[in-house]
Amino acid sequence: xxxxxxxxxxxxxxxxxxxxxxxxxxxxxxxxxxxxxxxxxxxxxxxxxxxxxxxxxxxxxxxxxxxxxxxxxxxxxxxxxxxxxxxxxxxxxxxxxxxxxxxxxxxxxxxxxxxxxxxxxxxxxxxxxxxxxxxxxxxxxxxxxxxxxxxxxxxxxxxxxxxxxxxxxxxxxxxxxxxxxxxxxxxxxxxxxxxxxxxxxxxxxxxxxxxxx
Amino acid sequence: xxxxxxxxxxxxxxxxxxxxxxxxxxxxxxxxxxxxxxxxxxxxxxxxxxxxxxxxxxxxxxxxxxxxxxxxxxxxxxxxxxxxxxxxxxxxxxxxxxxxxxxxxxxxxxxxxxxxxxxxxxxxxxxxxxxxxxxxxxxxxxxxxxxxxxxxxxxxxxxxxxxxxxxxxxxxxxxxxxxxxxxxxxxxxxxxxxxxxxxxxxxxxxxxxxxxx
Numbered sequence: 356x357x358x359x360x361x362x363x364x365x366x367x368x369x370x371x372x373x374x375x376x377x378x379x380x381x382x383x384x385x386x387x388x389x390x391x392x393x394x395x396x397x398x399x400x401x402x403x404x405x406x407x408x409x410x411x412x413x414x415x416x417x418x419x420x421x422x423x424x425x426x427x428x429x430x431x432x433x434x435x436x437x438x439x440x441x442x443x444x445x446x447x448x449x450x451x452x453x454x455x456x457x458x459x460x461x462x463x464x465x466x467x468x469x470x471x472x473x474x475x476x477x478x479x480x481x482x483x484x485x486x487x488x489x490x491x492x493x494x495x496x497x498x499x500x501x502x503x504x505x506x507x508x509x510x511x512x513x514x515x516x517x518x519x520x521x522x523x524x525x526x527x528x529x530x531x532x533x534x535x536x537x538x539x540x541x542x543x544x545x546x547x548x549x550x551x552x553x554x555x556x557x558x559x560x561x562x563x564x565x566x567x568x
Numbered sequence: 569x570x571x572x573x574x575x576x577x578x579x580x581x582x583x584x585x586x587x588x589x590x591x592x593x594x595x596x597x598x599x600x601x602x603x604x605x606x607x608x609x610x611x612x613x614x615x616x617x618x619x620x621x622x623x624x625x626x627x628x629x630x631x632x633x634x635x636x637x638x639x640x641x642x643x644x645x646x647x648x649x650x651x652x653x654x655x656x657x658x659x660x661x662x663x664x665x666x667x668x669x670x671x672x673x674x675x676x677x678x679x680x681x682x683x684x685x686x687x688x689x690x691x692x693x694x695x696x697x698x699x700x701x702x703x704x705x706x707x708x709x710x711x712x713x714x715x716x717x718x719x720x721x722x723x724x725x726x727x728x729x730x731x732x733x734x735x736x737x738x739x740x741x742x743x744x745x746x747x748x749x750x751x752x753x754x755x756x757x758x759x760x761x762x763x764x765x766x767x768x769x770x771x772x773x774x775x776x777x778x779x780x781x
Binding site: 396397398399480481484501518520521523524525527528530531532533534535536538539540545546550551554555557558559561562563 | 694738749
C-alpha cells in the first residue's frame, strides 16, 4: 500500500482498480485513514483529506464508507478483528493457564512490534472519540480480552501454577506492559524484536511460576 | 476549583479575583484547559471555550497565556513538575536500588490513582501535538525518568540485588504497568486504592529480588 503516492484510478463511481478485491480496497482505506487520524488527530482529519490520500474523490470515498464516525468504528473493529484472529483465537485452546498466558503475551507483543497496523493500535488506545452504541461495541470487545486474561490468572492461581496474586491487577499489568510497547519500541533500537517477548514473559511470569517449567 | 461553574470576576483586564494568587490562578487555568483538551481533544478545544470555562474573556485569558500551543507546553511542563516533585525527587536519595525502585513505583501509582491532575497525565501520554523545541523539551524530561529507572535496574542487577534482566525492558515494563492505570482504575472499583501499589510492586519485584527483603 502506498497511500497518497500513486492515486489509484478510481473516480467518483468508486470503481475498484485492477487487482484489488473490494475487501482489500476497503481495508486499505481503513489503514490510510488510520494513519492520517494517528498523525493529525480525528478532529483535524477531514473526509476530503482521507479521500485524497486514498486516491479517491470525496464522492468516491463515500461509496466505501457511511460517515466519518462510522469509519472510525470500522477502523477500531478492524483492529479488534486483527487482534482476535492473530492473538486471542490462537491461544484460547491452550489447556494450561500459564502456557496460555505466556503464549498470549508472545503473540500480542509480536503483533505490536511487527509494525503493520500500528496506527490502528494507537487509535484503539488513545482516541476515545466514539460515542453511544459504537463506543459500547468496542469497549465490549476490549473487555472480552481483559476477562480472558483475568480468568486465566485466576485459573493459574487456583491450580497452584503461580503464587497467589490479584488476577485483576495482574491482567492490567500484562496489558500495560504490552500496550505500552508502541510508545517506546523501535525496530532498530537497543532491544532486538525477537528478545522483547521473551524478556517480558520472564519479567512477569519468571517470578510467579511454581510448577515445573 | 469549580471551572466553568462560577465565573470569577475577571474582565478583559485579566485582573485576579480576591484570594487567588497569580500563581494559583495560573495553575487553575492550566487545569481547566487540561480538562477540556482531555475531553474534546486539542484541535476541537478553542481558546474561546477555555476562556469561558475559566470565567474570563478571550482577552482576559491572553493576559495569562501566550498562545494555544504554548498553553499546551505549559500544561505538560506543569505535569512534569508535579511528577518530579512528588515522585522523582523523593526517591533519588534512596541508596538501595531496589528500595528506590519500589518506593518510586508506590509514589507513582499513588500520583495516578489519587485523581488530581488526572487530565494532565492523559495529555502527557496521549496527545503528541507539540512540535519542534516544545516537543523536544517535554521529551527530554520524560527521558530523564526512563534513564533513572533503567540505571536503577542496572545497579540492582550489578549489585546482585535482583536476578539478571534487561534493564531497558524492565524500565518500560514498570512504566507500562503504572502509566496504564488511568485507563482502567476506578476509585470505587474492585481493587482498593491502598492495595494497588503493593500488588504491582509484588508482581514486578516479587520474582526479581534475591537478597533479604
